[in-house]
Amino acid sequence: MSHEQFLDELISTLGADVAQRGADVPERYHTDWSGTPPQRPLALVRPRSTQEVSAVLRLCTAHKVAVVPQGGLTGLAGAAVPSQGAIALSLERMNTIESTDTRAGLMQVQAGVTLQAVQEAAVAAGMVFGVDLGARGSCQIGGNVATNAGGNGVLQHGMMREQLLGLEAVLADGTVLPMLRPMIKNNTGYDLKQFFIGAEGTLGVVTRVLLRLRPAPQATATTLVAMPDFDAALAVLKRMQSRFGNSVAAYELMWDSFVQASLSWLKLGAPFAESHPLLALINVDGKNESQLQGDVQQVLEEAMEAGEVLDAIVAQSVAQAQTLWKLREAPAELNNNMHPAINFDVSLPQADIGRFAQACEAAFSARWPGKHALYFGHVGDGNLHVSVDGKTVGGECEAVEAELYRLVGEFQGSVSAEHGIGLHKKPYLQASRTPQELAVMRSIKQALDPLGLMNPGKVFD
Amino acid sequence: MSHEQFLDELISTLGADVAQRGADVPERYHTDWSGTPPQRPLALVRPRSTQEVSAVLRLCTAHKVAVVPQGGLTGLAGAAVPSQGAIALSLERMNTIESTDTRAGLMQVQAGVTLQAVQEAAVAAGMVFGVDLGARGSCQIGGNVATNAGGNGVLQHGMMREQLLGLEAVLADGTVLPMLRPMIKNNTGYDLKQFFIGAEGTLGVVTRVLLRLRPAPQATATTLVAMPDFDAALAVLKRMQSRFGNSVAAYELMWDSFVQASLSWLKLGAPFAESHPLLALINVDGKNESQLQGDVQQVLEEAMEAGEVLDAIVAQSVAQAQTLWKLREAPAELNNNMHPAINFDVSLPQADIGRFAQACEAAFSARWPGKHALYFGHVGDGNLHVSVDGKTVGGECEAVEAELYRLVGEFQGSVSAEHGIGLHKKPYLQASRTPQELAVMRSIKQALDPLGLMNPGKVFD
Numbered sequence: 001m002s003h004e005q006f007l008d009e010l011i012s013t014l015g016a017d018v019a020q021r022g023a024d025v026p027e028r029y030h031t032d033w034s035g036t037p038p039q040r041p042l043a044l045v046r047p048r049s050t051q052e053v054s055a056v057l058r059l060c061t062a063h064k065v066a067v068v069p070q071g072g073l074t075g076l077a078g079a080a081v082p083s084q085g086a087i088a089l090s091l092e093r094m095n096t097i098e099s100t101d102t103r104a105g106l107m108q109v110q111a112g113v114t115l116q117a118v119q120e121a122a123v124a125a126g127m128v129f130g131v132d133l134g135a136r137g138s139c140q141i142g143g144n145v146a147t148n149a150g151g152n153g154v155l156q157h158g159m160m161r162e163q164l165l166g167l168e169a170v171l172a173d174g175t176v177l178p179m180l181r182p183m184i185k186n187n188t189g190y191d192l193k194q195f196f197i198g199a200e201g202t203l204g205v206v207t208r209v210l211l212r213l214r215p216a217p218q219a220t221a222t223t224l225v226a227m228p229d230f231d232a233a234l235a236v237l238k239r240m241q242s243r244f245g246n247s248v249a250a251y252e253l254m255w256d257s258f259v260q261a262s263l264s265w266l267k268l269g270a271p272f273a274e275s276h277p278l279l280a281l282i283n284v285d286g287k288n289e290s291q292l293q294g295d296v297q298q299v300l301e302e303a304m305e306a307g308e309v310l311d312a313i314v315a316q317s318v319a320q321a322q323t324l325w326k327l328r329e330a331p332a333e334l335n336n337n338m339h340p341a342i343n344f345d346v347s348l349p350q351a352d353i354g355r356f357a358q359a360c361e362a363a364f365s366a367r368w369p370g371k372h373a374l375y376f377g378h379v380g381d382g383n384l385h386v387s388v389d390g391k392t393v394g395g396e397c398e399a400v401e402a403e404l405y406r407l408v409g410e411f412q413g414s415v416s417a418e419h420g421i422g423l424h425k426k427p428y429l430q431a432s433r434t435p436q437e438l439a440v441m442r443s444i445k446q447a448l449d450p451l452g453l454m455n456p457g458k459v460f461d
Numbered sequence: 462m463s464h465e466q467f468l469d470e471l472i473s474t475l476g477a478d479v480a481q482r483g484a485d486v487p488e489r490y491h492t493d494w495s496g497t498p499p500q501r502p503l504a505l506v507r508p509r510s511t512q513e514v515s516a517v518l519r520l521c522t523a524h525k526v527a528v529v530p531q532g533g534l535t536g537l538a539g540a541a542v543p544s545q546g547a548i549a550l551s552l553e554r555m556n557t558i559e560s561t562d563t564r565a566g567l568m569q570v571q572a573g574v575t576l577q578a579v580q581e582a583a584v585a586a587g588m589v590f591g592v593d594l595g596a597r598g599s600c601q602i603g604g605n606v607a608t609n610a611g612g613n614g615v616l617q618h619g620m621m622r623e624q625l626l627g628l629e630a631v632l633a634d635g636t637v638l639p640m641l642r643p644m645i646k647n648n649t650g651y652d653l654k655q656f657f658i659g660a661e662g663t664l665g666v667v668t669r670v671l672l673r674l675r676p677a678p679q680a681t682a683t684t685l686v687a688m689p690d691f692d693a694a695l696a697v698l699k700r701m702q703s704r705f706g707n708s709v710a711a712y713e714l715m716w717d718s719f720v721q722a723s724l725s726w727l728k729l730g731a732p733f734a735e736s737h738p739l740l741a742l743i744n745v746d747g748k749n750e751s752q753l754q755g756d757v758q759q760v761l762e763e764a765m766e767a768g769e770v771l772d773a774i775v776a777q778s779v780a781q782a783q784t785l786w787k788l789r790e791a792p793a794e795l796n797n798n799m800h801p802a803i804n805f806d807v808s809l810p811q812a813d814i815g816r817f818a819q820a821c822e823a824a825f826s827a828r829w830p831g832k833h834a835l836y837f838g839h840v841g842d843g844n845l846h847v848s849v850d851g852k853t854v855g856g857e858c859e860a861v862e863a864e865l866y867r868l869v870g871e872f873q874g875s876v877s878a879e880h881g882i883g884l885h886k887k888p889y890l891q892a893s894r895t896p897q898e899l900a901v902m903r904s905i906k907q908a909l910d911p912l913g914l915m916n917p918g919k920v921f922d
Contacts, residue, residue: 104811148648159646162623175897183808184842185620185878187609187659188886188893189920190902194655198648215706245676246707347644350565381645417646425649432649436636440909441651447908448901459650 003085006063007043010087013055020044029070029088033135034078034424035340041068041082046090050168050176050207056089057205058174066456067172069201071143072114074135076343077422079147079200079458086456089205091142098208100125105213106165106182111142111206118211127213130157134331142206148198150418152328155380156249156285157214159418161197168208169196172449180210195444200420201455203448217285220249221292222321225300225312226276230354232308233278237380239308240282243299248380250283252328255357255375262330265337271324272311280379281328330374331387340390342397344404347414350382356411360386363403368393383417405431421459429460464546467524468504471548474516480506490531490549494596495539495885496801502529502543507551511629511637511668517550518666519635527914528633530662532604533575535596537804538883540608540661540919547917550666552603559669561586566674567626567643572603572667579672588674591618595792603667609659611879613789616841617710617746618675620879622658629669630657633910641671656905661881662916664909678746681710682753683782686761686773687737691815693769694739698841700769701743704760709841711744713789716818716836723791726798732785733772741840742789791835792848801851803858805865808875811843817872821847824864829854844878866892882920890921 010019022040030038042065047053060067066086073080082088091112098108102125109118115129116136122129131144133151143149145167149160157163166180179193196206227233233253240248254262256275263270271279286292293314303309315321334341348356357375364372372392377384388400405428408415415421415428430438438460445452445460471480483501491499503526508514521528527547534541543549552573559569563586570579576590577597583590592605594612604610606628610621618624627641640654657667688694694714701709715723717736724731732740747753754775764770776782795802809817818836825833833853838845849861866889869876876882876889891899899921906913906921 148652150646150648154646158623161652162619171901175900177897177901178895179898181873181875181893182810183875183878185611185615185808185839185844186875186893187611187877187879187881188875188890189882189899190656190664190905191609191622191659192898192901192905194658195651195905198652203651215702241676347646349643378646383646412642414642414644414647414649416648417644418648420648421650429649432642432647434639436638437640437653438650439636440632440638440653443908444651444653444656444905447904 003042006059006065010043010045010056010059013059014045014047014052018045018047018052025088028073029090030082032073032075032078032080033335034076034081034422035335036078036081036423039082039084041088042085043087044090045087046093048093050170053089053170053205053207054174054176057170057172060087060453061173061451064451064453066453068455069146069205071112071140071146072135072138074139075143075147075420075422076345077416077420078424079420079422079455080143081423083457091140091207094207097121102127102213104182107211107213108180109141109209109211111145111209112140115139115141115144122213123216125213126216128216129211130163130214131160134329141209141211145197145206145209146199146201147420148418150378150381150383152250152252152378154378155251156246161194164209164211166210167193167196167206169204169206171204172451172453180208182210195448198420200422200459202445202459203454217249218287219285219289219292221284221286221289221296222315222324223282223296223300223312224271224324224327225280225282226272226310227278227280227308228310229277230357233280233379234351235306235308236280236303239299239303240284243295244284247285248282249285250281251380252281253377253379254279254281254327257371258330258374258376259327261337261374262327265330265333266326268326271313271327276310279327281325334387338387338389338391340397342388342390342400344386345417345419346384346386346408347382347417348384348411350379352411353379353382353384356384356407356413359407360404363407364388364400367399367403423458426460464503467520467526471504471506471517471520474520475506475508475513479508479513480504486549489534490551491543493534493536493539493541494796495537495542495883496796497539497542497884500543500545502549503546504548505551506548507554509554511631514550514631514666514668515635515637518631518633521548521914522634522912525912525914527917529916530607530666532573532601532607533596533599535600536604536608536881536883537806538877538881539885540881540883540916541604542884544918552601552668555668558582563588563674565643568672568674569641570602570670570672572606572670573601576600576602576605583674584677586674587677589677590672591624591675592621595790602670602672606658606667606670607660607662608881609879611839611842611844613711613713613839615839616712617707622655625670625672627671628654628657628667630665630667632665633912633914641669643671656909659881661883661920663906663920664915678710679748680746680750680753682745682747682750682757683776683785684743684757684761684773685732685785685788686741686743687733687771688739688741688769689771690738691818694741694840695812696767696769697741697764700760700764701745704756705745708746709743710746711742712841713742714838714840715740715742715788718832719791719835719837720788722798722835723788726791726794727787729787732774732788737771740788742786795848799848799850799852801858803849803851803861805847806878806880807845807847807869808843808878809845809872810874811840813872814840814843814845817845817868820868821865824868825849825861828860828864884919887921
């Protein structure tokens with residue numbers, strides 16, 4: 001059966017408003033933030049309801065046409081980049097917040113709602129949503145689910161997997177699985193929703209999500225802390241957690257290379273008179289703002305006496321806290337300043353992260369003299385990000401990747417902490433999974449998507 | 462191929478110490494706490510290592526013999542009861558705590574370690590483990606994983622699914638999946654360990670678990686609170702959570718019928734001069750014991766002024782707290798006093814639990830005049846337990862079940878919150894899952910266990 005026939009049927013079924021032929025598809029749907037070379041999809045569909053998603057998938061199954069689900073297109077592993085001959089299925093029109101129940105702490109949304117819209121709606125309801133990441137204004141909840149997103153809130157609340165009670169997904173054949181029961185405890189057979197979290201759209205399309213909201217903290221203290229080395233950074237984290245427990249809401253570590261890039265790209269004023277090897281942005285939740293600031297100050301003074309802290313700023317207002325947090329926003333400018341940026345997102349045993357960063361720096365310098373890499377990350381979760389300037393290493397992106405992933409193997413880490421595998425990390429998946437695990441993944445894929453139509457060529461071949 | 466030949470091969474491969482013929486299998490392996498009629502297994506194997514588990518499963522696959530994994534045999538849904546012609550695979554000898562890492566908050570154990578042994582080892586290391594339930598002295602971690610156990614700690618820490626970073630499982634064909642990487646974040650393909658949590662042994666045998674430990678609270682206040690009705694109980698819970706946040710570690714509600722049973726079966730002294738409609742056992746964690754007790758006292762006084770609390774005891778010592786908690790231990794005596802006990806474990810929208818209990822009481826009284834049922838549960842999680850005395854309803858167990866599950870459907874609840882489906886709730890699984898979901902469960906089962914040898918006839922047929 002020809003593609004032409006499929007396209008005719010697609011447009012006549014869904015309408016020209018929902019379905020567009022490839023030639024008419026705007027370029028923004030051709031790739032994502034990963035820098036993958038653009039690929040025009042066979043068609044773009046932008047359904048408005050689960051029923052329309054189901055209709056699209058039924059048609060695709062009938063015509064054996066592949067489907068690439070698209071959210072906010074902010075992924076860094078290329079999972080949402082169209083593959084040849086596949087249609088792109090954008091969830092962007094399914095952007096309704098369907099219900100908010102503050103008593104039960106639940107919010108039901110369609111998958112195309114942006115993370116920021118969810119955060120704002122939660123705050124408007126007097127609560128908070130536990131996931132936060134830099135792409136919040138563009139990324140969509142469905143994509144957050146499909147990649148099991150992490151970000152700045154994991155230390156306190158866990159990953160996306162822990163932020164939802166249910167989801168609705170549509171399988172390749174159009175079957176709708178409405179797993180949206182609003183219950184914390186529901187041990188009735190296999191917990192199918194788990195299969196779709198982190199599957200990067202290869203098992204089905206997430207269309208609705210039942211999110212958990214958290215009580216809003218009454219006060220938050222923000223501090224920016226300068227430290228001499230990684231062991232000091234870890235000691236400060238432990239000191240904070242020992243004093244404030246699970247109220248330590250964020251602990252973001254930035255190596256000086258990253259801080260300098262942020263200051264320059266974002267045209268920010270330097271926070272300290274001199275530069276320091278490491279800065280940490282720390283949020284602590286509590287009840288009373290001035291008391292909390294005092295308590296944080298006290299812990300910092302103890303840490304300073306112990307030689308762990310060189311300098312520190314405790315924000316005295318929300319505005320000052322926001323200014324401090326701007327320092328962490330360099331990643332949004334990576335593609336403008338380090339093109340092509342080679343981005344890494346690795347998990348490591350927490351205690352080894354400092355040595356790992358040193359080993360990377362040594363390996364890169366040996367081969368490509370000079371400074372090319374920024375180091376930063378969610379160190380409280382054992383998660384380090386590294387961004388390398390592809391230009392300054394003579395375009396040898398694959399050699400950079402091989403070098404870094406070799407070190408990840410040596411340190412017994414994971415090649416993807418929170419960004420997923422997508423297209424770009426497929427060659428390295430076997431570094432984090434055994435052949436037996438990969439075989440089971442393939443059998444699950446075969447069970448749920450026997451024709452191999454859901455996001456083919458992503459995660460594994 | 463005959464069973465005799467299989468048994469000869471099993472014993473010659475594993476040794477007579479590990480493998481016993483059915484005729485030699487002690488009765489305690491014939492059934493579990495669910496009260497299911499005993500069934501002698503074809504053989505009992507008690508492997509000492511993952512390698513031996515794998516060898517057993519390879520042999521079973523070669524001979525097409527079914528396998529029923531057994532932990533502490535404390536399940537209330539019958540998932541560990543042998544099925545005819547199947548061997549029983551007990552994990553009881555795999556009871557080693559392999560490593561404890563207090564810095565990372567991790568403990569790796571074999572699946573046959575009892576929950577209590579894990580709890581005690583965590584405390585010895587200055588931390589706590591987040592799962593606690595009445596069968597702690599007998600139930601095993603592998604069974605806790607296989608049933609996604611809940612219990613008294615869910616309010617603060619979540620279910621068993623949230624208490625582990627990794628697990629090792631063996632598939633029906635003997636394949637070992639060593640998913641034990643000690644990382645919080647590891648988004649590398651499908652998170653296969655999720656598939657085995659709550660699958661009740663129907664997809665494979667859990668052999669090792671990498672558990673998360675939590676920091677030990679510096680102080681805990683325990684209070685027993687008497688309340689006039691369910692709405693008051695909910696108001697007190699909200700009041701406590703609003704004051705103490707996630708430090709409210711337990712909130713166990715007991716209806717008077719349950720309290721009277723506990724007092725009588727366990728020969729305890731009545732905590733209050735008169736009986737009250739509802740009692741709640743509440744634990745709150747904090748830093749300083751006397752200050753915490755004062756804070757709890759203050760909240761209780763406010764609640765008393767608001768008419769939510771009728772009377773209360775704040776424990777002044779660990780010993781007094783333990784005495785108060787004894788009230789919650791009646792379930793261990795159910796089989797001695799209500800034989801056969803018909804046990805329910807349902808999830809409901811939290812706000813409706815009081816009305817649900819009333820509706821059950823009305824429905825039971827209409828058909829079987831008199832009092833037959835105890836009501837208690839983890840109300841903070843929306844989870845209610847009901848135990849009915851099978852004798853006093855004239856042995857009409859199925860009619861009691863049909864009546865209660867009809868009401869669960871009416872209230873849009875779940876037929877199993879934390880006990881699983883096993884054998885006993887199979888007829889009611891469809892009340893909580895759609896036909897489409899059940900079809901997907903079957904396709905997953907087919908993918909991982911194509912010969913249908915893993916715990917056949919459990920969860921679904």
